[in-house]
Amino acid sequence: MNSAYKIISLAAAALFALASCKKEKNEPVFDDKNLAPLSIEFDNIVGGQNLYLNSGSYTNAAGETFSVSLLQYFISNIKVQKADGTEYVVPQDSSYFLIKEGDEDFSEALVNVPEGDYTRLTFTVGVDSLRSTMDVSKRTGVLDPSGGMADGMYWGWNSGYIFFKMEGLSDAAPVDGSGQHKFRYHIGGFGGYNAPTINNIKTVTLDLTERGIAKARKDRKANIHLMVDIGKVLSGSTTVSIAAHPEVMFSDYSVNIANNYAGMFRHDHTEN
Amino acid sequence: MDRKKTGIVLTLLLVMTLAACRKEVMEQLAVAFPGFVKPANFPEPAYHFSTNTPTREGFELGRRLFYEPRLSRNNTISCGSCHIQSAGFTHHGHDISHGIDDRLGKRNSPPIMNLAWNTTFMWDGGIFDLDLQPIAPITAHEEMDENMNNVLAKLQAHPDYPGLFEKAFGSREITSANFLKALSQFMLLCVSSNSKYDSVMRQEGAVFTEEEAAGYALFKQKCAACHTEPLFTNHSFRDNGIGIGFNKDSGRYAVTLNEADLYTFKVPSLRNLKFTAPYMHDGRFYTLEAVLDQYSGQVKHTPNLDPLLQQNGIPGIPLTAAEKSALLAFLNTLNDKQFVTDPLLSEQ
Structure with missing residues (x-):
């Protein structure tokens, strides 16, 4: 190959590369019929450590050591927003997810959104009040109230979903009926159907610009990776003492725990 | 075909058709199912009949489920155990009701009666939809101590139930929704209005x-x-x-x-x-x-x-x-x- 030819080839290659670069940067026109897959990964951690069910040992702000045997929560009503303010709300019927620590099949929320670059992510922790009161035929998939009392996410006696459930062992907890030093946090409450009561539905909005916006394209799956620091459940705006509150279920105190866990989500990075 | 033959064939057809009609009519008379009927002196019901209209098949399935002990952990307790018809669908003689393994609850079992007019269920009104009501006794530790998944699996494995669900809801797959709606259909028809x-x-x-x-x-x-x-x-x-x-x-x-x-x-x-x-x-x-x-x-x-x-x-x-x-x-x-x-x- 002579050098002239080489230069021409190189120039062509460079042009080609530039052109493709340019194409890459081009954001597709927003079209809510032109959908691309987007996943949101919920990576549960405790402070600076990964969360390991049963085997991990952690310490809360009250100085109590604890381990976690069960952690699950509902994520719903996912919404994404572009820098120019354009918003896409995932259709409700496809927008309910159960996150279960220790189960790969329940570690992310997979949705479809129009091709585009998204700078903000919004979701609900829990189940909105409308769905909480819907006809039983609309309660399918993770919302099917057929789970057991042990791992179920539904209260039969006081119609409603358990939004967040965390159980574990701690020497700080008194011995319960089963002979274990167990703590149990079952948090729910959608505001009441025919009489007002506590509302623990939490909406979380995360800015993605600093850690990487999500570029949803049809030919691949963008993944928004969130770190979920469940240490904050006990150590947030309220310092929850396991000794003082070994069991929190449907009670006024549950509001403190819900306020705490609303702050446990942090955007770590995005894989585009 | 000559006229005579045509006449015979037509007559035969007519007789057969009439016979078939008559059989159908007779069958309908024998199994006339009134559905939910609002008594003349009662107000409009509160239940959402638009999403669950009682049919004969649904009601009969619901009745069978109501008396089905497989709804409990060890297949010993049915809804009818604590809601006895002769006791006005309550647990006669018991101050607080006992369920599985003779565990005692904390309240007196309320009657399954005129529930179509109820806006809430249970003594504390914690349940707002009749369709969601059975989940509470099925999962309560001192009542049936079972979970819904197990109940659905037991019914799915039963020789009769998949067919009964198909008749009532058009599918052999037993879902929470159809299971609960069948029970509602039975309970909705427990109307007491003839005192x-x-x-x-x-x-x-x-x-x-x-x-x-x-x-x-x-x-x-x-x-x-x-x-x-x-x-x-x-x-x-x-x-x-x-x-x-x-x-x-x-x-x-x-x-x-x-x-x-x-x-x-x-x-x-x-x-x-x-x-x-x-x-x-x-x-x-x-x-x-x-x-x-x-x-x-x-x-x-x-x-x-x-x-x-x-x-x-x-x-x-x-x-x-x-x-x-x-x-x-x-x-x-x-x-x-x-x-x-x-x-x-x-x-x-």
Whole structure:
């Protein structure tokens, strides 16, 4: 190959590369019929450590050591927003997810959104009040109230979903009926159907610009990776003492725990 | 084909068609299913019939499920175990009901009766949709101690149920929704509306005796504000002054976390009291006389005591012995023998 030819080839290659670069940067026109897959990964951690069910040992702000045997929560009503303010709300019927620590099949929320670059992510922790009161035929998939009392996410006696459930062992907890030093946090409450009561539905909005916006394209799956620091459940705006509150279920105190866990989500990075 | 042959063929066809028609008509007559019928003297029901209309197949499936012990962990307890038809669908003779392994609950089992008009369920009103109601007893530790997944799996594996669900809902796959809707269809048809009182109100020929009429007048004056006709409850939650129970049951407070609801319970209907003793949420009174004595002379001051029970500075509802006996005579007209013996509602 002579050098002239080489230069021409190189120039062509460079042009080609530039052109493709340019194409890459081009954001597709927003079209809510032109959908691309987007996943949101919920990576549960405790402070600076990964969360390991049963085997991990952690310490809360009250100085109590604890381990976690069960952690699950509902994520719903996912919404994404572009820098120019354009918003896409995932259709409700496809927008309910159960996150279960220790189960790969329940570690992310997979949705479809129009091709585009998204700078903000919004979701609900829990189940909105409308769905909480819907006809039983609309309660399918993770919302099917057929789970057991042990791992179920539904209260039969006081119609409603358990939004967040965390159980574990701690020497700080008194011995319960089963002979274990167990703590149990079952948090729910959608505001009441025919009489007002506590509302623990939490909406979380995360800015993605600093850690990487999500570029949803049809030919691949963008993944928004969130770190979920469940240490904050006990150590947030309220310092929850396991000794003082070994069991929190449907009670006024549950509001403190819900306020705490609303702050446990942090955007770590995005894989585009 | 000549005319004669054509004539014979046509006649044969006609006879066959008529026979088929007749068979169909006869079958329909034999199994006429009325569906849900609102009694003439009752208001419009509260249940959402648009999303679950009772059919014969759905009702019969629901009835079978209601009497199905597979709904409990060890297949020993059915809904009908604590909701006995002859006891007005309550647990006759039990102050608080016992469920699986003879574990004791904390409340007296309420009647499966006229639920189509209920806006909430349970003594504390914690459940707002009849379709969601069965989940509570199925999963409660001291009732059936089972979970819904297991129940659905047991029914799916049963030789009869997939076919019965297909007949009722068009699919052999047993889902939570169809399981719950079938149970609702049975419970919705547990309508009690054929007491002497109903007959009098609908002017079907019955008349109150003098004492019953006097009791009715007293009832309207002293009881009807909460036990509103014709269902004999206004579905509200009240502290009726019986005092805090032995187990400190906080009543509706557990559902609303509102201090004003502490120790309040749903106003029960007064229908079929003859069959449903004992009375109150914890079954503490075994006779209606004891209930009337409570209201007339033993009302206790609790923070949320109903204002209707402390008028003019007098606690309770003053009643003379004669008034009590008239009230009892009237209450006796609310018993519906047909309801507690209706073979359509019995285990088949």
